[in-house]
Each structure stands twice: as C-alpha cells, then as structure tokens.
Amino acid sequence: MSSADPDPLQFALPRALPPGQRLVDSLPVHHYGRVPKIDLASWALTVSGETADGGVTRLSWDDVCGLPVVEEVADLHCASRVSAQDIRWGGIPCRAVVDLVPPAPGARHIIASGAYGYSTSITVDDLLSPRALFATHLDGEPLTPEHGWPLRLVLPHLYGWKGPKWLLEIEYSSTVRRGFWEEKGYHVVGDAWREERYSYRE
Ligand SMILES: Nc1nc2c(c(=O)[nH]1)N[C@H]1C(S)=C(S)[C@@H](COP(=O)(O)O)O[C@H]1N2
Ligand SMILES: [Mo]
Numbered sequence: 001m002s003s004a005d006p007d008p009l010q011f012a013l014p015r016a017l018p019p020g021q022r023l024v025d026s027l028p029v030h031h032y033g034r035v036p037k038i039d040l041a042s043w044a045l046t047v048s049g050e051t052a053d054g055g056v057t058r059l060s061w062d063d064v065c066g067l068p069v070v071e072e073v074a075d076l077h078c079a080s081r082v083s084a085q086d087i088r089w090g091g092i093p094c095r096a097v098v099d100l101v102p103p104a105p106g107a108r109h110i111i112a113s114g115a116y117g118y119s120t121s122i123t124v125d126d127l128l129s130p131r132a133l134f135a136t137h138l139d140g141e142p143l144t145p146e147h148g149w150p151l152r153l154v155l156p157h158l159y160g161w162k163g164p165k166w167l168l169e170i171e172y173s174s175t176v177r178r179g180f181w182e183e184k185g186y187h188v189v190g191d192a193w194r195e196e197r198y199s200y201r202e
Contacts, residue, residue: 030160038150046059067097069092070093071088073087073088074154079186088139090140107172109122109123114166148166149166157191158192
C-alpha cells in the first residue's frame with residue numbers, strides 16, 4: 001500500500017446495533033431461574049402440536065447428532081438493552097428439524113420451550129430463516145450449562161429472549177400463543193431491528 005492509499009481501517013465505521021441497544025464486550029449470562037441439571041440419556045427434543053402427520057416426535061441426543069452441522073457468527077440482542085457481537089455458534093440448522101417433522105398446513109406459530117417451563121412465541125418462518133440454529137456449541141466448544149447445554153435455540157434476527165436455553169420442545173399451532181415474556185408485555189414477534197421489544201408495538 002503506498003502512503004497515498006487510504007488506510008481501510010480508518011474508514012471502518014462501528015457496526016450498527018439495533019435501536020436502543022448498547023454494546024458489551026462478552027455474552028452476558030442472562031436467564032430466569034436456575035441452571036437445570038440434564039441427563040443426555042433421557043434428554044429429547046420433542047416436536048409436537050399440529051404436526052403434518054398428527055404425531056409427536058421425540059429426537060434423542062443421538063438423533064440430533066445425526067443432523068447436519070453448521071457454524072454461524074451472530075450478535076445477541078437482549079431486550080434489557082445490551083448486545084454482544086460476533087458470537088460463534090455451532091449447531092444444527094433449524095430447517096433440518098422442520099424438514100424432518102413438518103407442521104400441518106396452516107400451523108405457522110410455535111411455542112418453543114426449555115427447562116422449567118420457560119417458553120417463547122416464535123413462528124415456523126423464524127425457524128426456516130437461513131441463520132436459525134439449534135446451537136450445541138459456542139466458540140468451538142460444547143455449550144456450557146449456563147449458556148444452555150445441551151441445546152439452545154439461536155434466532156439472530158430476534159431479541160435474545162426468543163432463544164430458549166436448555167431447549168426441550170417445539171410445539172406447532174395454527175393460533176398465536178404467548179410465552180413467558182410475551183405474557184408479561186413483551187412483543188409476540190420481537191424483531192430487534194424494528195425494536196419490537198414491548199407488546200404495545202404489536
Ligand atoms: N430457558 C431459558 N432460556 C433463555 C432465557 C431464560 O430465562 N430461560 N433467557 C433468554 C434471554 S432474555 C436472553 S438475552 C438469552 C441470554 O443468553 P446467554 O445467557 O447465553 O447470554 O437467553 C434467553 N434464553
Ligand atoms: Mo434477554
């Protein structure tokens with residue numbers, strides 16, 4: 001590079017954050033209640049509700065490990081207004097599970113739930129979005145218990161509360177239902193870039 005060339009770093013602007021968010025250095029541990037103790041031998045991801053075949057499918061840990069794996073670098077935007085950037089997740093594209101156990105036609109809504117009854121309202125389209133991940137790894141290592149081991153949902157386009165840690169169930173429904181935070185006044189969609197934090201914006 002000659003001295004007349006502009007230094008590309010000098011022109012690198014800070015990456016944008018969704019409205020009302022401030023940057024923190026690392027992924028904060030943030031959840032309601034205790035970190036559960038989970039036994040992989042009896043663990044399953046249950047896909048239930050209005051499925052295409054009307055049945056309930058339980059994917060064991062071995063079943064989950066047989067699905068394709070991908071890496072995804074994503075930001076996490078907590079509705080408490082802090083964001084962490086460039087979190088390196090590894091896991092299974094959500095689309096793989098939707099393809100395996102599809103919803104009934106018209107069942108476009110989902111309640112995703114984790115240990116101790118934590119639940120959140122999402123949609124089939126959220127799971128089909130190209131960056132949606134059932135994460136098993138963080139920074140190349142299996143998830144730590146506090147970050148959701150063995151499996152957590154990561155939906156980079158939505159606020160962090162839409163991603164249950166210690167994920168246990170995906171339940172399809174033809175009607176919108178509200179999860180843990182949505183019942184308390186948080187937004188049913190929760191797009192961070194549109195600042196869909198609270199339900200008054202629905
Ligand atoms: N099971 C469960 N999952 C949860 C939560 C929770 O309280 N329980 N909190 C959510 C919220 S509000 C955020 S911001 C992220 C935080 O993820 P982290 O602790 O890995 O940073 O987890 C989400 N997943
Ligand atoms: Mo959050």
